[in-house]
Amino acid sequence: MSKQAIPAPESADSPARPADREHLTTQLSALLAELARTDEIPVGAAAWSPELRPGGSIGRFRIVRELGKGGFGIVFEADDGDLGRRVAVKVLRPGTRIAAHAQGWLEREARAVASLNHPNIVTLHDFGNGPAGPYLVFELLQGTPLDLRLRRAPLPLEEALTISIDVARALVHAHAQGVVHRDLKPANVHLGPDGRAKVLDFGLAHLFGRGGGSGGTPAYMAPEQWTGGGDARSDLFALGVILFESLTGRRPYRAEKSWSEAQEPGPAPVLPLRAAPAGLRKLVGALVERDPAKRPQDARDVRDALLAIRRAHAGRVRRRVFAGAVASAVVAASVAGWLFATREPPAGERTKAVLAALENVSGEPALDATPGLLQAALAPSRRVRLVPPARLDQLAREARLPDAPRLDAERARALARLAGAAVVLVPSARREDGRSVVEVRAVEAESGRTLFVADAPVARADDLARAVDVLADHVRKDLAERAADRKIRRPVTQAVTSSAEAARHYYEGLDCLARRHAAPSASTGCAKQFEDALADDPGFALAHYQLALIASPQGAPAEWSRPHLQAALGAVDRLPARDSDLVRALAARHAGRFDEAARLYEAAIAESPDDPAALQAAADLQIARGDWAASLRYLEKLVQLAPEQEEPLMEWVESLGRLGRRDDLRELAARVEAEPRSARRSQALVQAQLWLGAPERALAVAREAVAERGDAEARLVRIAAMATGDFVAAEAAARAEAAALPEQPGRSALIARALVGQGRVRDALRLVDDAAANGMRVSRFDPSGVQELTYRFTRAMLVAARWDRAAVAGEAARVVALDHGTIYTGTLALTVALVGDDARAAPLADGSRCVRESLDALRAAHAGDATAALARLAVLEAEDPAPTACLAPAYLAAEVASSAGDHREALAAVARFRRVPPAGQWHPSAFLRSVLIAARAHHALGDDAAARREADRLLAILARADRDLPLLRDARAVGARF
Structure with a gap:
């Protein structure tokens, strides 16, 4: 079986022929030649293709259903199993007049047909020869053929102009490639859900010789076609007939199978006065002239004339949208009526709209910014309100719509109806006459008809901002925004x-x-x-x-x-107001004015209630303040809007864990566990089980995730293994994680952390030193060297694991020399204090309450007042058992209680510490010390069996530890007592 896939199309009205299409000539011409050698068979004959039925196959394409029959054969909807898409497969009927032509002619025609690539021409994906015969594979079109649309009623002027311009653009491109359609008719013009027209079957009438004369359908054939002639002007005649019929509901000439009134002498028919403005009546009259010499000679001239007529018409006519929505639990419907009226809408009346994804066929990647810029340009409008993408995603999930990689026009219409939006704005970018053009097409959500089209040229990329402002002005005016409100605008150059x-x-x-x-x-x-x-x-x-x-x-x-x-x-x-609020709020947060920041975030959320960025920023502020309860309402809304994202769900889990709301956490974990398996689900379950004090269950979930999705999920095993104290498994997972995600920053620090958990401090230091020596990536907007600071902090924490006061002091000084007052120096201050150097710890402390109170507690303990120290730590632990800015209060309490000889309190503190998920550079050292503290406490309380278990566990963990590690010496000392 032979087949040939066609590359993805490029687009322009007159592009250069892509070089990679040159090799298509031989395959396509050979396929067509095989048709010529076969006796003609009636369409649908069982003897020809008994296997052509739903469930059967044509090449790799599985037939879904028959779409229709025509002179060329049968068209099926089919599944493309290799590429996972639906296509239209046209199985060609053998037996044609092309056998009478020379092979050179056939190759030239095949080359021309295969070269067509344009957004207004249906895309030829593939072709081949199967058991049922030769076939062509096209994109599967959604929407309605123009002939079916015209059976209902003539078209409004705006829609007729839009369709005719699209057809004219297709003709400009095809004629530039030397391809004449010869069978242009409403049945070969397809109206997509986005309002764009696409032309089908370019060149096939000529290749296969169907219809009268040299191919064609009698009612749309130019007089010269009846005698075997015809050229590009014949397609322009057909376009004139289509326009005439679209505006009046009737054709300009009567026609039968073997005769057309167009062959008879006489003046060209004219459109009625009420059907079109004078310029369009004159153009259509010229297009349907019997004499080709009297018609326009070039499709480009016709396209330009139609564009000028549409612009003139748009300048004279005011339109407005009258929209209403009736909502139910799942769907909302919208009704929009377009009125030719002069009165303005009432102040405050809004029109909801959905902005679809850009279709960029211009070849200019910079124009991909068009939708974002258009959204910014429409932000000041008091009339047009765009439905936020997060809300659209939520509606799609509630309606159980299938996932889609982009919001194309058809999906946008469906979601607009659910959102109660009257209009869909469909942006696109193309090449025209050597320059780029951006366009926005407004489509009525309910009916799919085009309401208006606005476009603007982009001579060079940096003209895009000005062009988008032009589009936004058109949209606001054509959606009947009040004249006074339209004066409120913010140019894209300022807003973005x-x-x-x-x-x-x-x-x-x-x-x-x-x-x-x-x-x-x-x-x-x-x-x-x-x-x-x-x-x-x-x-x-x-x-x-x-x-x-x-x-x-x-x-x-x-x-x-x-x-x-x-x-x-x-x-x-x-x-814009929303962006201004977010910037000011971040500045207030950095300055410690948390209440002011909270008010600004609330203002941004009031402006855009479904804005994930504002909700996430508000949640982050409360988390930074340690107010986990206040963060919950933002996080719950975020999870509702974007349930596929990990971060909001993880923070929700963490908030419940830190607040000690274990019943709520179990309920949330059960809901997550009932979901389909995914990375998000595994991450949330691991974290929830850790907060619930079930690290072994967390490790099992993590290992299931790696088995299902590979080492990209190894971080879950690393985290859960550290919680169980299995640092060998944590090291293996960290190395697998680094190999699977080489672009992830801090890979060496993750592995080093697991090495420290085994007491292998020298190996850990060597690893991070080598990583630093091999070069740290420094951003051009990173003058202070964030990565060097991170390296120095990591090294200081590794050195602290050796409990060497002098060495820790030296490393801390290097960190302070780079910066002061960050989360790094606050954590380092507590570590320095732990090794007994209160004097050097105090200057390192940042302004956070957690660090300040923890340092005061350690100083009190060092001064002999363990009771005061434990009281301070108990308050901190009640507020947050795992604060991000300092060490876990339960761990510090275990150290203080152990030093004071309060062994029962030490054991209770160790148990609480082990229920906190592992976090931070100090956690491995803290875990090892917690095992040592537990062993000593059990021995002091007379439970030698428990003490032996803890001591043996610690010695097993430290089997490969540095031989001079103080912790190893202490572990051996405890173990020697049994």
Whole structure:
């Protein structure tokens, strides 16, 4: 069986022929030649194709259903098993007149047909020869053929113009390739759900010789076709007939199978006065002239004339949308009526709209920023309200719509109806006359008819901002926004950027963040897109804001994040209200004005209740404050809006765990466990089981995840294994994780942490030192060296595991020399205090209450007041058992109680510490010391069997430990007592 796949199409009205299509000539011409050698068989004859039925196969394509029969054969809907898509397979009827032509003619025609690539021409995907005969594979079109649409009623002027312009664009492209359709008719014009028209069967009438004369359908054939002639002007005649019929409901000439009134002498028919404006009547009259010399001579002239007529008509006519929605529990319907009226809508009346994904066939990647810029340009409108993407995703899940990689026009219409939106805005970008053009097509959500089309040229990429402003102005005017309200506008150059490339990188960064929320540990990887945006536009305020935001939860030094935040603040008055609130809120948060930040986040949420970015920022603020209860309402809404994302669900689990709401946590875990298996589900279950004090169950879930999805899930095993004290398994998982995710930052630190858990401090230090020596990636917007600070902090914590006061002091000084006042120095202060160096610990402390109170507790313990120390730590533990800014209070309580000889309290504190999920650089050392503390406590309380179990466990963990490690010496000393 022979077949030939066709590359993805490029598009322009007159593009250069793609070089990779040259090899198609031989295969396609041979296939057509085989048709010519076969006797003609009636369409649908069982002797021809008994296997052509639903469930049968044509090549790799499984037949789903028959779509129709025609002069060329039978068309089926089929499944493409290899590419996972539905296609239309046209099985060709053998026996044609092409056998009479020379092979050279056949090759030229085949080459021309295969070369057509245009958004207004149906795409030929594949062709081949199967048991049922030769076949062609086309994209499966959704929507309605124009002939069926015309059976209901003539078209409104706007819709007729839009369709005819699309057909004219297809003709411009095909004629430039030397391809004449010769059978252009309404049945070969398909109207898609986005309102775009696509032309079918280009060149096939000529190749197969169907119909009268030299191919064609009598009612749409030009007079010259009846005598075997015809050229590109014959297609223009057919376009004129289609336009005439679309506007009046009748054809300009009567026709029968072997005769047409167009062959008779006489003047060309004219459109009625009420059917069209004068310019269009004149154009249609010229198109249906009997004499080809009197018709327009070029499709490009016809296209340009139609575009001019549409622009003139749009300038004279006001339109408005009258929309209403009736909502039920699952769906909402919208009704929109378009009225030619002069009165303005009432103040405050809104039109909900859905913005579909961009169809970019321009070859200019920078134009991918069009939808994001259009959303920003429409933000000031008091009339047009775009439904947020998160809300659309939620509606799609509630309606159980299948997942889709992009929001195409058809899906956008379906979701618009669910959202009660009257209009779908469909943006696109194309090439026309050597320049790019961006367009937005407004489609009525209920009926799918095109309401209006606006376009704007883009001579060069940085003209995109101006072009999008033009589109937004058209949309606001054509959706009947009040004249006074339309004066409230914010140019895209102010609201976003004047650089199309910068905008493209920025929106790619936002998409990256949306994806990385499913893997929050790698979120910093999205910084590159925003840095690239700043390389194109150093003053891009929103890109600066995103970099400052990314740095905030990572403990980055103020010197790194502050310039970005200051740059964003400098442009805050030019930003839309929602973005302005978010920038100001982050600045307030950095300054410690948490109440002010909370008010600003609430203002942003009030403006956009379904905005995940505002909800996440508000939740992060409360988490940073340690107010986990306040974060819950934002997190629950986030999980409702974006249940596929890991980060909000993980923070919800963590909030319940920190608040000690174990019953709620069990209920949430049960809900998650009932979901289909996924990375998100596994992550949440592991974390929930850890908070519930079931680390072995957490480890089992983690290992199931690795078995199902590979080493990309190894981090779950690493975390759960550390909670059980199996640091050998944690090391193996960390190495597998590093190999599976080589782009993830901090890989060496993860492995080093597991090595420290085995007492292998030297190996851990060697690993992180080698990683640093091999070169740390430094961002061009990282003048203070975040990675060097991270390395130095990691090294200091590793050295602290040896309990060497002098060495720890030296490493701490190096960290302070790079920066002061971050989460790093606060944690380091407590570690320095633990090894007994209160004097050096105090200057390291940051301003957080947790670090301050923990240091006071340790100082009290060192001064002999264990009771006061434990009281302070008990308060901190009640507030948050695992604060991110300092060490776990339960662990510190175990150390204090053990030193004071309060062994029962020490054992209770160790038990509480082990119920806290492992986190932070100090956790492996803390776990090992907790085992030592438990062994000593059991021995002191007379439970030698329990003491022996703990001592043996610790010695087993330290089997490969550094021989001079103080902890190993202490473990041996305890073990020697039994």
